[in-house]
Amino acid sequence: MSLEIIGITVLWTFLFGYVIVASIDFGAGFFNAYSQFTGKEHILNKIIQRYLSPVWEVTNVFLVFFFVGIIGFFPKTAFYYGTTLLVPVSIAIILLAIRGSYYAFETYGTKGHRGYSFMYGLAGLFLPAALSVVLTISEGGFVFLVDGKPVLDYWGLFTSPLTWSIVVLSVAAVLYISAVFLTWYARKAKDWQATKAMRKYALIWAGPLMISAGGIVYELSFHNEAHFNRMMELWWIFGLSFLLFLGTVWLIWNRIKYGLAVILLIGQFALAFYGYGFSHYPYLLYPHLTLYDSFTNEAMAIALITAFIAGLALLLPSLYLLLRLFLFNQNYVQGRTK
Amino acid sequence: MVNDNALMYSRFLTELTLSFHIIYATIGVGVPLMIMIAQWVGIKKNDDHYILLARRWTRGFVITVAVGVVTGTAIGLQLSLLWPNFMELAGNVIALPLFMETFAFFFEAIFLGIYMYTWDRILNPRKHLMLLIPVAIGASFSAVFITIVNAFMNAPQGFDLVNGELINVDPIAAMLNPAMPTKVAHVVVTAFMTSAFVLASIAAYRLVKGSNHIYHKKALFLTMKLGFVFAVATAIIGDFSGKYLAKYQPEKLAAAEWHFETEEKAPLLLYGYLDDGEVKNAIKIPYALSILAHGNPNAEVIGLDQISEENTPPLYIHYLFDIMVTIGMWLLFLSFIYWVGTVRGWSLVKTKAFHWLIVFGGPLAIIAIEAGWWMTEVGRQPWVLRGIMRTADAATSSDHVDTMLLLFSGLYTILAIGTIVILTRMFRNNPVEQELQDRKRGGWR
Numbered sequence: 183m184s185l186e187i188i189g190i191t192v193l194w195t196f197l198f199g200y201v202i203v204a205s206i207d208f209g210a211g212f213f214n215a216y217s218q219f220t221g222k223e224h225i226l227n228k229i230i231q232r233y234l235s236p237v238w239e240v241t242n243v244f245l246v247f248f249f250v251g252i253i254g255f256f257p258k259t260a261f262y263y264g265t266t267l268l269v270p271v272s273i274a275i276i277l278l279a280i281r282g283s284y285y286a287f288e289t290y291g292t293k294g295h296r297g298y299s300f301m302y303g304l305a306g307l308f309l310p311a312a313l314s315v316v317l318t319i320s321e322g323g324f325v326f327l328v329d330g331k332p333v334l335d336y337w338g339l340f341t342s343p344l345t346w347s348i349v350v351l352s353v354a355a356v357l358y359i360s361a362v363f364l365t366w367y368a369r370k371a372k373d374w375q376a377t378k379a380m381r382k383y384a385l386i387w388a389g390p391l392m393i394s395a396g397g398i399v400y401e402l403s404f405h406n407e408a409h410f411n412r413m414m415e416l417w418w419i420f421g422l423s424f425l426l427f428l429g430t431v432w433l434i435w436n437r438i439k440y441g442l443a444v445i446l447l448i449g450q451f452a453l454a455f456y457g458y459g460f461s462h463y464p465y466l467l468y469p470h471l472t473l474y475d476s477f478t479n480e481a482m483a484i485a486l487i488t489a490f491i492a493g494l495a496l497l498l499p500s501l502y503l504l505l506r507l508f509l510f511n512q513n514y515v516q517g518r519t520k
Numbered sequence: 521m522v523n524d525n526a527l528m529y530s531r532f533l534t535e536l537t538l539s540f541h542i543i544y545a546t547i548g549v550g551v552p553l554m555i556m557i558a559q560w561v562g563i564k565k566n567d568d569h570y571i572l573l574a575r576r577w578t579r580g581f582v583i584t585v586a587v588g589v590v591t592g593t594a595i596g597l598q599l600s601l602l603w604p605n606f607m608e609l610a611g612n613v614i615a616l617p618l619f620m621e622t623f624a625f626f627f628e629a630i631f632l633g634i635y636m637y638t639w640d641r642i643l644n645p646r647k648h649l650m651l652l653i654p655v656a657i658g659a660s661f662s663a664v665f666i667t668i669v670n671a672f673m674n675a676p677q678g679f680d681l682v683n684g685e686l687i688n689v690d691p692i693a694a695m696l697n698p699a700m701p702t703k704v705a706h707v708v709v710t711a712f713m714t715s716a717f718v719l720a721s722i723a724a725y726r727l728v729k730g731s732n733h734i735y736h737k738k739a740l741f742l743t744m745k746l747g748f749v750f751a752v753a754t755a756i757i758g759d760f761s762g763k764y765l766a767k768y769q770p771e772k773l774a775a776a777e778w779h780f781e782t783e784e785k786a787p788l789l790l791y792g793y794l795d796d797g798e799v800k801n802a803i804k805i806p807y808a809l810s811i812l813a814h815g816n817p818n819a820e821v822i823g824l825d826q827i828s829e830e831n832t833p834p835l836y837i838h839y840l841f842d843i844m845v846t847i848g849m850w851l852l853f854l855s856f857i858y859w860v861g862t863v864r865g866w867s868l869v870k871t872k873a874f875h876w877l878i879v880f881g882g883p884l885a886i887i888a889i890e891a892g893w894w895m896t897e898v899g900r901q902p903w904v905l906r907g908i909m910r911t912a913d914a915a916t917s918s919d920h921v922d923t924m925l926l927l928f929s930g931l932y933t934i935l936a937i938g939t940i941v942i943l944t945r946m947f948r949n950n951p952v953e954q955e956l957q958d959r960k961r962g963g964w965r
Binding site: 237254255257260262263266267268271287478482498507516 | 582585598599600603611616622624626630631638662690738809916917934935
């Protein structure tokens with residue numbers, strides 16, 4: 183395997199990690215605000231707080247890791263994406279800042295301010311939209327070179343059905359992932375009311391998820407034909423992903439094995455995510471930038487991969503400890519220990 | 521060629537973000553060490569006051585960490601958004617420490633979460649203290665790695681530039697650049713120093729406001745002692761930094777010192793102002809600049825006459841240098857008097873007036889941090905990578921930087937107000953006296 187492929191696989195894996203943990207986080211914020219709005223906050227509040235408090239900071243690191251890594255392995259992305267993404271990414275930063283700080287302000291400072299939790303919930307829905315714009319842009323057709331400088335066609339971007347399909351998909355995915363996870367977590371906590379509520383949300387969001395995913399494949403067939411054709415070559419990956427999706431929904435529908443449902447859910451998204459990534463190969467920004475012409479020098483690539491392995495040796499046991507203490511600890515999850 | 525407005529606003533926005541971030545970042549680097557020391561002293565002396573101190577500091581610390589994390593994310597992304605050409609070039613050489621910084625940050629984030637939520641779960645206080653070690657190490661090392669990146673911008677090396685192409689890249693050599701040792705040491709030690717004085721000013725404030733509790737006195741003595749130790753270390757490292765500048769970045773030292781003519785036995789100028797190129801009202805300390813620069817009163821110090829005009833940094837950095845050094849010296853003096861006075865039982869250090877001086881120490885230390893960073897950053901102008909890339913060639917070509925500047929100004933205003941309101945409310949509503957009483961009733965832990 184070439185260094186380029188190792189580099190992008192590492193980064194893609196971290197982005198996948200971010201997609202999963204951030205989805206749980208964003209969705210939880212939304213469900214929390216929604217339950218307050220409908221006067222049922224007592225049902226979800228405790229579960230969500232107990233899960234989020236020890237991990238919110240870690241969630242953010244996955245994102246930092248990805249964007250620092252991509253500049254490190256593929257410095258030219260700074261030129262293309264940095265210049266064009268000023269506005270959408272700045273908006274995402276501001277939303278992230280509002281979320282992160284207000285979460286801390288509310289949890290550790292004053293409790294129960296309604297305005298905060300609405301902002302928190304809403305920001306969580308806008309964030310996937312702001313971040314998923316990057317995926318749309320990477321499909322090509324929105325960035326043009328003017329005098330050798332990349333310029334983003336905002337009008338084209340905002341009027342493209344592809345953009346909106348991806349936005350809808352990201353929001354639906356966030357709510358679906360979060361709901362499935364929290365169904366399992368609430369069940370573990372023996373919080374039957376919360377389990378019931380989250381189970382309902384999971385089933386509600388399963389439909390929009392599949393419809394928007396299908397929509398994107400259709401859009402791609404004429405927006406970026408090369409990518410579409412590569413996706414068709416990898417049809418079996420997406421088919422497998424769809425089967426796992428059916429499995430999750432079936433388990434949730436029948437109220438059995440929520441833990442297995444979460445595993446299938448992660449499998450489903452992993453397959454779809456890597457399948458999408460592979461089919462995008464070799465472009466980072468179609469058609470301007472490929473993996474190969476943006477790759478860093480060999481010395482840096484080797485240094486980064488070495489640092490990465492050393493870092494993982496440190497991180498994985500720590501992450502395991504964190505999960506064991508707060509996710510897989512029956513007493514903590516059920517609120518018997520603080 | 522370059523969009524002038526985009527350049528100007530990119531500089532404003534970067535300066536704004538960094539100036540805001542370093543307040544939280546400095547506290548984020550220094551306070552974990554203070555928490556660790558307090559908890560360790562508490563275990564050692566079997567004194568619950570220190571344990572409670574660690575606990576209360578941690579609670580406030582989380583709020584600052586949250587804002588530090590989000591503003592850190594902001595500057596991390598802004599580097600690529602506002603300076604794409606710079607990142608494209610420098611990323612080839614300096615990605616390694618950037619990457620390592622996120623590892624350190626990751627490590628800290630994990631263990632901070634564990635530490636905070638296991639106060640009542642890990643009952644052995646020594647074991648619980650162990651959790652703080654990775655937090656403090658992670659915090660310090662993220663400062664180390666990110667400062668290495670900044671040091672590289674001041675003294676780029678570890679590559680060859682041939683016809684605009686980077687070849688023979690050596691990531692380790694880039695990290696071990698000549699600016700690295702003094703910069704890293706200075707940043708880490710001043711973060712410890714600032715955090716100690718910030719915590720001291722909180723304790724002093726409670727005493728000024730009429731509390732006479734032994735808890736605050738213990739907190740004050742501990743933090744002032746630590747502040748003194750780190751202030752001494754800062755002064756020593758500051759001297760090394762002067763010697764580094766004289767050798768590798770003479771234009772920065774000369775501009776900061778208004779040293780116009782290259783000469784031997786150079787005097788150090790403190791204060792004063794520039795009037796039509798003439799220095800007025802400055803205090804001249806003979807030989808001091810030669811000593812600062814080379815450790816020898818007779819040594820020759822390069823002046824601005826040897827630097828071409830387009831490579832001369834703005835001369836106002838002299839004021840920033842003055843502010844930084846004056847505050848550093850003042851805090852060194854103040855903490856020394858407090859330490860000796862407390863040990864010897866002087867009544868001076870127990871007066872309200874003296875406590876007020878300590879209250880102002882924390883904010884002053886933060887002002888010194890800001891002034892120091894502005895001096896070092898502006899002193900590198902007009903280069904973004906000294907000798908390699910000019911700032912003007914690094915900026916984005918996007919048209920929307922001014923709008924973003926407005927948006928981020930609004931964000932930082934909200935975050936600043938939020939932090940202040942939450943922190944005051946948090947501690948005002950639950951004073952130490954109250955918490956100690958609650959604990960007595962409920963038993964310790």
